[in-house]
Amino acid sequence: MSRTDRSNAASMPRRLVLARLPLLGLMSLLATGAMPALAQTQTLTVAAFPALDEIVKAAIPVWKQKHPNVEIKVVSRQFSDHHTAMTTALSTSSNLPDVMALEFGFVGRFAEGGGLEDLSRAPYNIGASKGRFVSYAYQQATADNGAVVAAPADLGPGTLLYRSDLLQKAGLTEADLTRSWDSYIASGVKLKAATGAYLLAHARDIKDIAIRANVKAGEGLYFDDKGNILVESPRFVRAFELAKSVRDQKLDGKIGAWSNEWSEGFKRGTIGTQMMGAWLAGHLSNWLAPNTKGQWRAAQLPEGAWASYGGSFYALPKGASAANKALAWEFVQMMTLNPAIQQAAFKSQDAFPALVETHKDAFFDQPIEFLGGQKARVIWREATTRINALDVNKFDPIAEEIVNTEMDKVLDQGKDIKAALADARKLLERRARR
Structure with a gap:
């Protein structure tokens, strides 16, 4: 075989290689076990x-x-x-x-x-x-x-992303947003009055962060390490109260995350802040609202909260x-x-x-151009060192669904918060026993 013939043969299926080999040479190869090695794919x-x-x-x-x-x-x-x-x-x-x-x-x-x-x-x-x-x-x-x-x-270290241009128009500072949850909501009142923008896309967003904030070691979002249900704990009561305060003052647009309205709110500047995982900054930059480059900033969550999202x-x-x-x-x-x-x-x-x-x-x-040159990754890195581990439970997705349903009843129907959380516990107990 010429060098070209050998090269061509090496790229052929096994049966074609065998057909090209002289009979005596084939018998010799079979006898010695020196057949051409063919890569086995996996x-x-x-x-x-x-x-x-x-x-x-x-x-x-x-x-x-x-x-x-x-x-x-x-x-x-x-x-x-x-x-x-x-x-x-x-x-x-x-x-x-x-x-x-x-x-x-x-x-x-x-x-x-x-x-x-x-x-x-x-x-x-x-x-x-x-x-x-x-x-x-x-x-x-x-x-x-x-x-x-x-x-x-x-x-997903939790972070507060906010529109710096809207804050400036309202005469607000980052400290006004982050000092406390009450200060955050009070800033929302000023923000809407000055710019017409909502503080939040949906009041439920503040609940989502607040129930994740500063969870004690050995606890999960909805259950402790012994399986006890936590949805009537002060953490949930406070989170529901915050969400209700946002809704009562008409500071949210009642806009669900990942909807077309959500992305439009970011593009048009009708949503002033969003609390979520730090990865949201990338989504805003890449596809949600790239036209708002330079107008957003990142901060730690209000009231010294540390949350995994x-x-x-x-x-x-x-x-x-x-x-x-x-x-x-x-x-x-x-x-x-x-x-x-x-x-x-x-x-x-x-x-x-x-x-x-x-x-x-x-x-x-490195500065993040979308965030106006802010070195926000340093902020998020600090958060990872302060967040407590959340224990996981197989009923977490069910608990989330139940809690969100009761949250909506509080926001949309005026249901009493303690009654809503008590009903959430009862329903979760029934679901968990199935």
Whole structure:
């Protein structure tokens, strides 16, 4: 064979290579076991949601450097569809991916279901890397029985984003917004009078942050570590009172998050502030309201509150292919423990890294043009050191639904707050006993 012939043969299917070989040469190769080596391809399936799917795709070239014959198949669905599909897959043990992305709100439900690998056990031993993760993120993936069901990928430190141009028109300062919750609401009155802008898109937003703020160690949002329901605690009473005060003073636009009205409110300057995870600044810049560049600023939450708002994780379903388990775990480690990949995700998708060692990167000190040159990442980094871990519970999504329903009854129908929270507890007790 010429060099060209050998090159062409190497790229052909196996049966064609055999057909081109002289008979005697073929018999010799068979006898010696020196047949041409053909790469065996393997495929890992990763199920994810936006923008985690883009982060995974961007990391594939790094993976291929070490595993050129292992393909990564990304199955992407919208946020709700993804978690519904994963719930079905785990309950039926069918169509399971090798790696499953999860948002924090679903970790508890999936953890208690027993369908995820315990990463604290051999051969995974994630505990050896515990100190490399932001502490509260690691704890969020830890079930009541001590099992670690997922590896943290990114965080959502709570922040207050506000329109500095609107504050200036109203004669307000950042300190007016952050001094206390009462001062924040009082600023909303002045803001609306001077500019016509609402303080908040929806009164429920202040409740969402307030119930997450300064949660005691060993507690979750809705349950303590013994499973006791917390929705009648002072934390919830105060959160409901704040939301009602916002609504009573007509300081919210009654606009739901992620709606067209929501994005239009940001674009037109009719919403003055928004409390959410720090990742929202990236969404505002990239697609929600890019025309407002330079007009937003970030601050810590009012009244010295420290709150976690979401976060993403990678988990390994127990029922997935055993042949792929080792590679799947290696892939999860690459996505969560590789500083370069964590930093790339932060820079491209504003996915605040859960890997502590990345927090020393100079990128944190760079000004954010969309936020008027503010070094906001330093603010968010501080928040990650002050947030207490939230314990997860499998009934958290149900509790959220019930509490939001009762919140709406208070806001829209004038229901008494204590009666609403008492009804929420009763309904949650019934649902939890099913």
